[in-house]
Amino acid sequence: MVILFPSKPSILACGAVAGPVERKSVFYSFFDSVIEDERWGQKTNEQGHSQMIQEACDILMKKAEINNLDVDFFLSGDLVNQMTPTNFAARELAISFIGLFSACATSISSVIIASLLTELGASELAIAGASSQHNAIERQFRYPIDYGAQKPATSQWTVTAAGYALVGKHNPEYPSIIAGTVGKVVDYGEVSPFHMGGAMAPAAYDTITSHLKKRHQKITDYDLIMTGDLGKIGLKILKAMFAQSGAKQEELDVLRDAGAEFYGDDKAFQAGASGAGCSASVFFSYIEQQLKIGRYKKVLLVATGALLSPMSFQQGETIPCTAHAIEITME
Amino acid sequence: MLFFNFLIAFIVGGFICVIGQLLMDVFKLTPGHTLSILVVVGAILDGLGLYEPLIDFAGAGATIPITSFGNSLTHGALAEAEKHGWVGVLTGMFEVTSSGISAAIVFGFIAALIFKPKGKAN
Amino acid sequence: MDPQEYQQLEQQMTPPTPYLKNVLKAFFVGGIICTIGQAITYLYVIFFNFTEQTAGNATVATMVFIAMILTGLGLYRKLGQFAGAGSAVPVTGFGNAVISAAIEGRTEGFVLGVGSNMFKLAGSVILFGVASAFFVALIKLILVSVGVLEW
Structure with missing residues (x-):
């Protein structure tokens, strides 16, 4: 379903922070802050996760020279059970809050809702985005961090990163959101939680083609x-799907993936990066900056999410996936 | 002779791990499924009286892989069953122990006291 | 594109499992771990008056201790990524499963976190070990009772 935003809400500022492993990211220099300690000086990984969200929002508000009282809505989510890191960060931020879960597609679904609220006149300024913390997510979805399981070449590394965007009324000096597509939930029968790219590629294809x-x-x-975090193999599959439907090479070259590029060619990260913070931190740092300097005039950001739980996997369910997209232009 | 014993341990231990790897790669089993199957195989081999000869032959090559865990549990159960018959099958279950479990519990507890999980790549 | 066509495409695009490489790595690492176990057994026999039979328990405990150190330093995870079953199948892998879960549960406290989660991964191995021991003993007893087998 495509939603048009005739008032063209703008992304007025962004905040992106990342963890220590993300020093190896090719996007490293675009992040606002990189922290040495994954737990952000907190006692638990989950508290560190929450702290990271707060820090990204604080940086964003500082850049926009506003404080929490100026912000009308905080729209965000993460991957931990019941999204406690985001909920707890919202408690500290004290901004009207709606928690959103679209797995790793939350970075865009939150911006779509922020744009709608802006369009409606209900919001002057809204913070939207998503985050993930490697240790907190891995322990929940897969194995304990220090368990020596062999992950296949299709597996992706959950990033420790947060990315947030400040969505407000149209301002021609900033990137503007023209339209968004809320994706359907697509399931082509992938069962392996170590092949997220393969599970999510059809959802990305569906959302892009319908947009x-x-x-x-x-x-x-x-x-x-x-796209959000299909990873190297997922991106290859997506391109193959477009090629099968007749896309030419020059069209395929337009397609890129944040997860595939995130850690460059470092083999230790297998098929690349994933996690809600992956697309969020790339979209709301690198992409935003490239739009602002005029390198890109028109982009489609597509965040993909795998809507599974560890329990659904154990119960033998396939992995339903979704993808949400926003069309952004820079005048 | 000593060298020969090491070589046998290496080859037999390595071979049991290869079976585990094939279960994971070919049959796409999780580590949990793979190890559970190997433990059951170890128990059955002992029931057939084959695992003890393997230990005599391969030493640590047979005692270190998880299959030996099934073997030692079955061994305890069989010894009780032999002594006490039907009651022994049940009481055998309370007699059987494994140093692997006790060691893992003790060292797991100690590890929880001193270590934090590390999420660093490569 | 229907799901079946898609799964074909997905399979084409997915790099094949490197069976031979994985098997060789598992063989060598698993073999080396067992060789280390053999060396430890001899140490107990030579220096601590164990027999080769009684040294088994001490060896296993020592191997699990080594697994604890490697797990705590984050090295067993890397070994596991390299060796697959080569490091999972030896008793050190069982130790790693218990110890990694224990370390991870620390933030939820010693009772609810460490205690309750310790056997999250290794519990199935204990279940199937004990249960299969029970049934093997039972079957053997029946066979002995009817005179098919002798102890």
Whole structure:
């Protein structure tokens, strides 16, 4: 379902922070802050996760020269059970808060809702985004951090990162959100939690094609279509799906993936990065900055999310996935 | 002779691990499924009277893999069953112990006291 | 594209499992761990008056101790990624499963975290070990009772 935003809400500021392992990220220099300690000086990983969210929002508010009283809504989510890190960060931020869960697609679903609230006139300024902390997420979805299980080449590394965007009324000097697509939930029968890219690629394909169709656009109308965290193999699958439906090489070159690029070619990270903080920290640092300096004029950001739980996997369920997209332009 | 014993331990131990790897790669089993199967195999081999000869032959090559865990538990149960018959099958379950479990519990507890989980890549 | 077509495409795009490489790595690392176990057994026999039979328990405990150190330093995870079953199948892998879960549970306290989660991964191994021991003993007893087998 495509939603148009005729008032063109703008992304007025961004805040992106990352953990120590993310020093190895090719996007490292675009992050606002990188912390040495994964727990952010807190007692538990989950508290550290919460602290990271607060820090990203604090940086964002500092950049925009505002404080929490100026912000109308905080729209965010993470991957921990019941999203306690985000809930606890919201407690400290003291901003009207709606928690959102679209797994790793939360970075975009939150911006879509922030844009709607802005469009409606209900919000002057809203903070939207998502985050993930490696240790807190891995222990929940897979194995204990120090367990020596062999992960296949298709597995992706959950990033420790948070990315937030301040969505407000249109300002021609900032990137503006023209339209968004709320994705359907797509399930092509993938069962392995170590092959997220393969599970999510059809959802990304579905969302991108339906966005282009409803907007009467073609791929090359965009300078860049960046998916969330399909990873290296997922991106390859997505490109193959477009190639099968007749896309040419120049069209395929428009497609990039944050998860595939995040750690460069470092083999230790297997198929690349994943986690809600992956797309969020790349979209709301690197992409935003590239839009502002005019390198890109029109981009489609597509965050993909795998909607599984450890229990659903153990019960033998397949992995349903979704993807949400926003169309951003810079005048 | 000593060298020969090491070599046998290496080859037999390595071979049991290869079976585990094939269970994981070919049959796409989780480590939990793989290890559970190997433990059951160890128990059955002992029931057939085959595991003790393997230990005599391969030493640590047979006692270190998780299959020996099934073997030692079965061994305890069988010894009780032999002594006390039907009651022994039950009481055997309370007699059987494994140094692997006790050691893992003790060292797990100590580790929880001194270590923090580390999430560093490579 | 229907799910079946997609799964074909997905399979084409996914790098194949390196069976031979994985098997060789598992063989060598598993073999080396067992060789170390053999060396420890001899140490107990030579220096502490154990027999080769009684040294078994001490060896296993020592191996689990080594697994604790490696797990705590975050090295067993790396070994596991390299060796697969080579480091999972030896008793050190069982130790790693228990110890990693114990370390991780620390933040939820010693009772609810460490105690309750310690056997999250290794519990199934204990269950199937004990249960199969029970049934093997039972079956053997029956066979002996009807005169098919002798003890």
